[in-house]
Amino acid sequence: MQPLSLKQRILTLAHSTGLAGLARRATASQLRILCYHGLWVTPGFEFGNCTFIAPEQFEARMARLKRSGLPVLALGEAIDRLAAGTLPEAAVAITIDDGWVSTLTHMLPVLEHYRLPATLYATTWYAGRALPVVNVAVDYLCAAAGRPDLDSGAATARIEALPSGQRLAALRRLGAELGVDEAWLELRQFNIMSAAELAEAQRRGLDVQLHTHRHIDIEREVLALPREIEQNRAFLQAAIGDKEFTHFCHPSGSNHPRARVLLAASGVRSATLVETGLNAPGSDPLALRRFLDGRFVTHAEFDAYLSGILHCLAPLRALLAGPGVRGNRGVSIGRYEAGHVSGPEISRSGGPGRAALPHLARAGTLS
Numbered sequence: 001m002q003p004l005s006l007k008q009r010i011l012t013l014a015h016s017t018g019l020a021g022l023a024r025r026a027t028a029s030q031l032r033i034l035c036y037h038g039l040w041v042t043p044g045f046e047f048g049n050c051t052f053i054a055p056e057q058f059e060a061r062m063a064r065l066k067r068s069g070l071p072v073l074a075l076g077e078a079i080d081r082l083a084a085g086t087l088p089e090a091a092v093a094i095t096i097d098d099g100w101v102s103t104l105t106h107m108l109p110v111l112e113h114y115r116l117p118a119t120l121y122a123t124t125w126y127a128g129r130a131l132p133v134v135n136v137a138v139d140y141l142c143a144a145a146g147r148p149d150l151d152s153g154a155a156t157a158r159i160e161a162l163p164s165g166q167r168l169a170a171l172r173r174l175g176a177e178l179g180v181d182e183a184w185l186e187l188r189q190f191n192i193m194s195a196a197e198l199a200e201a202q203r204r205g206l207d208v209q210l211h212t213h214r215h216i217d218i219e220r221e222v223l224a225l226p227r228e229i230e231q232n233r234a235f236l237q238a239a240i241g242d243k244e245f246t247h248f249c250h251p252s253g254s255n256h257p258r259a260r261v262l263l264a265a266s267g268v269r270s271a272t273l274v275e276t277g278l279n280a281p282g283s284d285p286l287a288l289r290r291f292l293d294g295r296f297v298t299h300a301e302f303d304a305y306l307s308g309i310l311h312c313l314a315p316l317r318a319l320l321a322g323p324g325v326r327g328n329r330g331v332s333i334g335r336y337e338a339g340h341v342s343g344p345e346i347s348r349s350g351g352p353g354r355a356a357l358p359h360l361a362r363a364g365t366l367s
């Protein structure tokens with residue numbers, strides 16, 4: 001058994017001394033928002049940190065959340081009640097980004113079992129194509145082949161330069177060259193839900209909402225935001241039918257000073273980031289903080305976010321995030337980028353508090 005890190009010892013001590021109860025009372029008026037992506041369903045090599053976690057881990061988290069007795073609200077209701085000051089104590093909302101197929105096949109049954117509401121922020125360019133997300137698949141193939149020396153960005157750019165109808169064959173060729181079997185392809189590990197699957201998810205209780213059509217990097221392409229939201233909303237309306245698409249999630253947490261005005265003008269009434277934190281009454285609904293769950297996030301850290309201990313211990317953040325601690329920051333398994341970035345991952349960081357979330361592909365060259 002591995003020795004506990006300083007962070008784990010502090011969090012365990014905080015729980016055993018009753019600090020959790022105190023923290024919960026001190027932060028009772030603040031909204032907790034959990035952030036997930038997809039689940040890892042491919043046998044063998046495990047890939048992803050925050051983007052894909054094990055189905056068993058997600059099930060265990062939802063069981064813990066249910067056992068905690070904290071009120072879990074639909075996001076829309078939580079936003080309204082946060083603004084009105086009528087939020088129940090220590091309320092929680094669950095959000096899931098992107099719309100990976102595993103969200104429908106493996107996450108939704110768990111949410112249904114525990115009767116937990118959740119919002120799905122769906123990106124839709126890939127939803128209209130039976131094509132795995134190219135840059136994520138390429139990163140996986142290089143990692144699974146044990147070839148970190150390969151330039152996955154260049155390979156991604158080469159495949160994304162092809163007409164979309166030729167990209168799947170190119171991905172399969174790359175996999176064959178690297179000797180990686182196609183379980184990932186058969187299990188649709190890197191596919192985004194189709195329009196029919198999004199409609200099914202909505203019908204079964206997921207609240208499907210906005211995440212841009214092409215999963216753009218807002219920091220770089222802020223002026224594309226209105227059109228991206230319009231296309232994203234139009235796709236979802238065609239797939240799902242009439243409902244309000246007014247909740248938004250910043251792709252990969254990227255942001256820009258002009259984004260807020262553009263979001264409001266596009267009829268967006270709440271937007272979530274990837275910055276860790278709670279949301280106090282009166283918080284800006286277009287800059288909501290979340291807790292990014294991930295493969296290396298322990299149950300103690302998860303509990304500490306829900307109880308408010310993480311928030312109360314924030315002044316100790318530098319200590320808690322010291323070397324050797326594997327939290328949800330700084331554990332990037334690679335650069336999920338479509339080859340448009342000139343600098344290293346760290347240069348795109350939004351500053352302290354923003355998680356090192358890998359970047360899902362923008363759609364690349366459209367055809």
Ligand SMILES: [Zn+2]
Nearest residue numbers: 097098251252
């Ligand atoms: Zn995303």
